Amino acid sequence: MQAGRPSVAVPSTVHCDHLIQAKAGAVADLNEAVDKNKEVYDFLASVSNKYGIGFWKPGAGIIHQVLLENYAFPGGLMIGTDSHTPNAGGLGMIAIGVGGADACDVMAGLPWELKMPRLIGVHLTGRLSGWASAKDVILKVAGILTVKGGTDAILEYFGDGARQLSATGKSTICNMGAEIGATTSLFGYDASMAAYLRGTGREDLAEWTEALAEELTGDPEVYARPQDYFDQVIEINLDELEPHINGPFTPDLAWPLSQFAEAVRTNGWPSKLDVGLIGSCTNSSYEDISRSASIAAQAASKNLKARSEFTITPGSEMVRYTVERDGMLEQFDAIGGVVLANACGPCIGQWARHSDDPNRKNSIITSFNRNFAKRNDGNPNTHAFVASPEIVTALAIAGDLTFNPLTDTLLNTEGVQVKLDEPQGLSFPPRGFAVEDAGYQAPADNGTEVKVQVRPDSDRLQLLEPFSPWEGHDLMDLRLLIKAQGKCTTDHISMAGPWLKFRGHLDNISNNMLIGAVNAFNGQTNHVYNPMNETYGPVPDVQRAFKAAGVGTVVVGDENYGEGSSREHAAMEPRHLGVRVILVRSFARIHETNLKKQGMLALTFANKADYDLIQEHDRMDLLGLTTMRPGQPLQMVLRHLDGSAHTITLNHSYNETQLAWFRAGGALNIIRQNAGKAS
Secondary structure (H helix, E strand, O other): OOOOOOOOOOOOEEEOOOOOOEOOOHHHHHHHHHHHOHHHHHHHHHHHHHHOOEEEOOOOEOHHHHHHHHOOOOOOEEEEOOOOHHHHHHHOOEEEEOOHHHHHHHHOOOOOOOOOOEEEEEEEEOOOOOOOOHHHHHHHHHHHHOOOOOEOEEEEEEOHHHHOOOHHHHHHHHHHHHHHOEOEEEEOOOHHHHHHHHHOOOHHHHHHHHHOHHHHOOOHHHHHOHHHOOOEEEEEEOOOOOOEEEOOOOOOOEEEHHHHHHHHHHHOOOOEEEEEEEOOOOOOOHHHHHHHHHHHHHHHHOOOOOOOEEEEOOOEHHHHHHHHHOOHHHHHHHOOOEEOOOOOHHHHOOEOOOOOOOOOOEEEEEOOOOOOOOOOOOOOOEEEEEOOHHHHHHHHHHOEOOOOOOOOOEEOOOOOEEOOOOOOOOOOOOOOOOOOOOOEEOOOOOOOOOOOOOOOOOOOOOOOOOOOOOOOOOEEEEEEEEEEOOOOOHHHHEOOHHHHHHOOOHHHHHHHEOOOOEEOOOOOEOOEEEOOOOEEEOHHHHHHHHHHOOOOEEEEEOOOEOOOOOOOHHHHHHHHHOEEEEEEOOEOHHHHHHHHHOOOEEEEEOOHHHHHHOOOOOEEEEEOHHHOOOOOOEEEEEEOOOOOEEEEEEEOOOOHHHHHHHHHOOHHHHHHHHHHHHO
8 A cells, every 4th residue: 555556566365364262162253253353354355355465254264274275385485474474384385474564565566685594404204103293393393492593594304204294294393483483494395295285276286396396305415414504403203202292381391291290290380271272373284183083083982071171273264164074073072172263263362261260370281383471361370381283182181281191091981991092184185175165355356446444433443654764863861661571572562362453553552562571670560660750550651651751762671582473563562652772682583673674773782691781760872873884783871870870782683774774764664755756
């Protein structure tokens, strides 16, 4: 709209998977979402129709499963406004998660850039068997690399073990690479990818990729001597890989199943399992659901019911329709499972959870990708763990986190001890995939007459106003808004869940800015000092007071600041409310870029120990902006309440293009300027 183009410059799609709250079940939840969010859905549909964008309706499925089924292909390059876009790496595609501003640039015809990543090779040998699954590969890798070990790196999986995995199993691994900060993850082309292309009705693509097979994977010498070509090589023997459970509160706290029960007891985590949830963009394929359904079927035959609440989220309408046709949803229903809508749901906090006491410490286990505090249900007392769908299903049946399906038995309704057999599943439905209405709406051939309407009084939609350009001088007498301590993900900066309804209204959603971040000076969330009235208040309220008074502010953060979702609002909200500088020990890749795109100053401590010098009542002067250039540090003077001062050095990673974004007040302003020149 801002670039003045009649249509997007590259093939683009919109997916409505974030606004369906899990509450009663698929049909009721979808109907309620369509009713509540009609204004937003109509806006997205009309914009898509006008500008040549494919539109996937609410209920069509989760973006990454839909992309895998319809758009991903070996050798392609794709960006998507979600950190789990690398899911398409399961089909050998370089698929990278970005912020919304990056995607807008590409859709408007501007080039997209990325700092050349490091290369990490993961050599897989052996073959998965029994209860082990592709999910356990990435859970183990997360334990090895941690949440920041893949930052600015591409992970490539290779070896005989890699070729044994299905395309959707590969996608699970690539999807959750986001949890280690990877730029993307992928597999070289093999026969499983051609099989998936054929299975999803893309015979021509399968033939083309088979003809180019040697060009769509690494050269033999790379795999023969990986240490000469990769910056780091990880070895995993799938013959020896056991199921893993990761958590709580972070996806890199990895526990082999044989050690997990003892970890639960030693750490005092609640062993009673309240809820088991399978699905999400990471594990919602036909193969995932069929393996879990096999456990449900045998549980029913052995007179077992799920002792925990148990939910199932199909990844797409095609998957849902097919598994229903094949009787799998009936198998889940027989043990008390509830099928949710084809949407993100509880994975992103869109969950009206049934809880008897929100203050009680409790445990849930999911086949999702993230388990940060409060992420799924907004409850800091929820201990969330991540595992494969098979393990989640088994533990939901047991109702006990310490249950090990490989070794333990369960008491059935007839008082008999029974043991669950190994899961069985299929990569493809024997009768092929089927669907009546996939939920796709093609755009108009000519959208010039299509009208896009936004009500001026809407509390859901708000047209963006340009951010102000840099004033051309150093920033003096800045005040501290918050010094965030420890993990500060994009969920801490801009919570999801019920707040997602305001994604189209920047001012309203800004009322959640940094309400989940822990204040280093008092250990509390959403409670920061306001020097103008010498009281404490909620972060957004204090920042709005600073903005009204014309006072610039600084947000200080710890390591890997902004990890997690690619949530653009985590950068737009501080920009909108007048924060001038985000100063941290280190950034997650996508969030750092998002801040730059919005014209923010994303800076890091040259000496990480200087984080400790920041005091609650500091006044700060940022020097060197008038001569700022790539590779040149800035200086900040910290003036403390007692009259003392420190001068610290700050680094940045801006190139000349990104400096132009800062000076113009954001990348979108440059697009507007270019559009004006063209007209």
